Amino acid sequence: MSTPTVQPVETDLLAQVVRGEHGDPHAVLGPHPHDGAVTIRVLKPLASSVVVQYDGAETALEHEHEGIWVGVLPVADVPDYRLAVSYDGPASVVDDPYRFLPTLGEMDLHLINEGRHEQLWQVLGARVHHYAGAIAPVTGTSFAVWAPSARAVRLKADFNAWDGREHPMRQLGSSGVWELFVPSVGSGTTYKYAILGADGVWREKADPMAAWSEKPAQTASKVFESTYQWGDDEWMAARPSKQPVASAMSTYEMHLASWRRDKTWEQLADELPAYLSDLGFTHVELMPVMQHPFGGSWGYHVTSYFATDARFGDPDGFRLLVDRLHQAGIGVILDWVPGHFATDEWALARFDGTPLYEDPNPQRGWHKEWGSHIFNFGRHEVRNFLYANALYWLEEFHADGLRVDGVASMLYLDYSREEGEWTPNVHGGRENLEAVQFLQEMNATVYKRVPGITTIAEESTSWPGVTQPTSDGGLGFGFKWNMGWMHDSLGYVEHQPVHRAYHHGEMTFSLVYAWSENYVLPISHDEVVHGKGSLLRKMPGDRWQQLANLRAYLGFMWAHPGKQLLFMGAEFGQESEWAESRELDWWLTDHPEHRGVQSLVRDLNAAYRSSEAMWGQDHSPDGFAWIDANDAGRNTFSFVRRAPGAPDVACVTNFAAVPHFDYRLGLPATGEWEEVLNTDASAYTGSGVGNLGSITGVEGEWSGQPAHANIVVPPLATVWFRKK
Template sequence: MTQKGTVRDEAWKDFHLPAPEAEAIASGTHRDPFSVLGVHQFGDGFIARVFAPGASEITAHDLGGRPVGRLDSGAAPGLFEGRVDLSGREPVTYAAANDGGTWTIEDPYCHGPVLGPMDDYFIAEGSHLRLFEKLGAHPMRHEGADGVHFAVWAPNARRVSVVGEFNGWDGRRHVMRLRLDVGVWEIFAPGVKPGATYKYEIIGPNGERLPLKADPFARRAELRPATASIVAAELEHEWGDSAHRAHWSRTDPRRQPMSIYEVHPGSWRRHADGRFLSWDELADELIPYCVEMGFTHIEFLPISEHPYDPSWGYQTTGLYAPTARFGEPEGFARFVDGAHQVGLCVLIDWVPAHFPTDAHGLARFDGTALYEHADPRQGFHPDWHTAIYNFGRREVVSYLVNNALYWAEAFHVDGIRVDAVASMLYLDYSRKEGEWVPNRHGGRENLEAVAFLQEMNKAVYGSHPGIVTIAEESTSWPKVSAPVHEGGLGFGFKWNMGFMHDTLSYFQRDPIYRSHHHDEMTFGLIYAFSENFVLPVSHDEVVHGKGTMLTRMPGDEWQKFANVRAYFGFMWGYPGKKLLFMGQEFAQRGEWSEARSLDWDHLDDPRHHGMQDLVRDLNRLYASTPALHARDCEPEGFEWLIADDRANSVFAWVRRAPGEKPVVVVANLTPAYREGYRVPMPGKGLWREIFNSDSTIYGGSGKGNLGEVMARPEEGRAIAELALPPLATLMFTPA
């Protein structure tokens, strides 16, 4: 017995970690701590090693709490190692002690990887469509212990650690395992719970320690100015919107009414003390307001986490995390569900065109240009001083495509409006000659961005029936809203920036000069059906010195209001879906600021209240009248009746839908009141006046046609003699 014991003791002499390796563990520079820390077989038994700075004593226990061995100090401060009484390799915990007390250490190095070979395969291929379930921070039970799995892509890093309150922000404590084939670092951290704050400590390829990085896949983040990521529990919400989703999955949105209310959630309303409304408070106020106003869709400016309020969310550092400004992610889920249950759709602005260079964000994430192009001619945006995603890198494309899928899946959003698409499509966007790199054919088209947008649209439409994607694209790039298989970008809709620019340019002119610019109002019909268009009067039109819809109009106060009313009537009668930025529905006077609430006290003025009533009635009329929406995107739904009366600045057209009553729209865009104005009508007989922007209930002069007009046959056509109120739009339908 003595001899055998001596031989066994002799065999165990070599388990102690050599000093250089021990010092590498203690300094956090060891390339593979999983190879030495945790439980390892040694001969016919097992040893355990743990790095526990500050401890003076360490005892190992199995997960049942049974002591299995006392560990001795190793060759570097904080390192403990020793034999453990285990029958197999299994996780252990450690009871640590010093003069200040005792604590428990749950050892991550006792646990194997969570990701598997198929994850590696799909990540490497760039085809993983559940990447948001694999990367980031995910609470789980793994190998008998509860904790959190962390995974992050940083292929050029020498070392990546997850740090947080759970390890004293000490990068030596949770050094991660590198999956060499895909450049993903992962670790299962037992004992970490939802709500824990964390970041990644990365040592770059040249040995430099980078600023702590937030998790690109984090589903929660701290409220600015703090920038840490937060471990989020799996989203807990019992959805009640199955009927809503089923409806939109079997309908063609091009033939449905879409009247979109664009909202910045931080400034729509605020508490009296300036605090933001939470998602639940927004649900209580914004959803009923939109229903009352007849809007069909709410579109939020970006709600992903962003550090700087004046960026309005367009410089995001946390694409997967709903901003903490309005509460926890479940609050946004409750908002979307509540909207769906009363028939409202929810759209979100999405920003894959660029990202800010904040130190905790994606910029030079692993010490190299990982998410962005290294060449500033390709990777830096001169307009916004931001970085541009490298769309030629499959991992970056996968990151972005998965983000679009995540919002659709986790939060049931009905659509995604993609910001600044034009800046993605053109390599020379906002650049002078010599400041951009041509594509492989020598052209200025960003072929990689085109492929990314097509891939995103295919993935979103292919997996989420009923969703829509909308492009903010300000050029004449062809087939933006055509299917990918037809050579298009694959979007469902495109913002009609030409309509917005031309019509606002016209309306800003004194009416005496409008006759010279008549074509600004008619030119848009040349291309109106080349795309599936949304007509936007967005946040961009009420900032940066542009004034508001009201203040940019010419004339005295009465004429300013009349012009806005006529404009909205013209827009709601024009082919295309509608979008209006918050505050314009009641003609806010001051430019919008993200720092304060809208001027709701305007509604004490009957003129502003009348404008609000007009938008409400237009929305309801538009939604209930198929001729005004069912062929918004098809040429058979529109026909000019009067397009060339530039002398009087009068326009008239008819809107149609199969099997439905037509609607005639007539706009008189001068202050002159015209009686007996002859308009060719689609048919003879009595026509009801169903809308008059000059009605006294809206603040107008009350002139009109007493509710109806008669169209009489004359030389093979029907003619109605109308009274045209000043600066007004009228609509008629057969009685």
């Protein structure tokens, strides 16, 4: 038999591989069977020798061209081999990345091309694999990135001393996906992609699909393999049958970094569930936990959509936090920002040298108000990236809902733009049809795949059908923030009581449209920052009156149709407005009047959750009836909440600074009504005016009701009466 010879490769192709410009380096590097032998090429710049070890034999490779080594093995089939590489010293035995098949299948690539890969995170990004091998088991990480206009992609990482020459990646067909499996690389590895753009410029980019990243101001991505064992089986088994719109939903919104400073995920998992359970909230809404470089953005300028915020620890730490919240019976809603993204040059912006994720039309791709890029909703791969990201947080981290930020800015082409700065759609209108398509696609997909969850739109206009099903032409959200209620009610309570009679309609107008959508009543972070002052400081009067106004307002809010959302700090009467750079003023809870507000919120949640009338028919006008909407002279509002099979609850709020004695209240039934809540109670440091625990309805029509009772309505207070 003749001695096998090396399968030749043209020098120009070798030079392309060395320069990192070859679109398929696996066609040159790695093992290549031919004529009953196997030629192996290895790219090891600066090596002094390379030896192939296989089946108890060794073959020394010869240097061929600028760091490429070559040799031929006298075997017909590719063996399970390793490389002994020396750099003028003892050899190190390593595996060869270029001996492995692609880690994405044809169906994966087809779905990516179609923009329909619902579990995109399972094929792109950095994923650890474990294989059996003839020599030894193989553990390594596959790196895959979508960069369709790139001329070449290299992998730079801590395992190659940030020298990407040794690890060029291959392009998989026409998918735009570049891939490389690197053996002996696992969780904790730090990496970036070096991308040769269509413009001939090399750029270093973090991985858009990374599950973890370095702490800011460092910008590299990190490999992460989850080993977390969930303990929320009971919660997850019950979730698919839940109907949030017909359930109690009292949400605590929070910014984790300023709730208490310098906490890890694990520390938050120890402290937060107990705090929220004590106060009785059903849900917590977390301002963005996705990786963002600038803390002052509060998380709304995201750079890594699939990575948890590294400031708190690793992704399994966040899983622990969600798990503990679920075990405490608390749902988790995440703020999600699909409308725009950060401009950092190492992240998504001009990712492959072209406007890949951002809309190339500056009238659509640049957000003037927020100084950020807007996603290209007309590109199906970008829509796929976003709705797969929504599924990722719901499925991988067991989140129970997504609050979608800035929906209004997505829906309108003229949002925050002057005349001449925007172009109408194909029908001549101002609606962003591609963004509408994305929102409908996202909502339809997540509700199909993850039953029992909810999506919530921050949408401040009168766009019709935000919470209507997509099958009926709606956007498909579960809820919409009621910004009109928020604006009107805060405007009302900021007036001195003596002037409120002239603004009475601001508190009743929300009931004109309360069932046009499924609403959340939001007192969010946006209302207590940028000079707006804390919720307490919005209230007029002296300190006692401010606290009483706050308690009365919260009692009214909890009774109003819609789900409640309260930003952290308001539950104990935070004095100063919120700032992300410091934690809440917890010292205030050492003072009885602030503990009183906290106690009220605890009792509000308890009374609310135990009274189905307060939430069972939030989505229907049948769950609400005015008793007296027109008592402007006494700054008083009274109404009934009801649900089938549950005792009615009558709610009375007095926004006057004086009590109303012998106040005749219409009631839907005679008999005893328990005073289940009085925001003026002495326990909350109120004045203690009340009805000694109950009232009795007697026959006699009043305010359109068949019965009535003469009651005492405390000053600046809300009182709830539940039928016994």
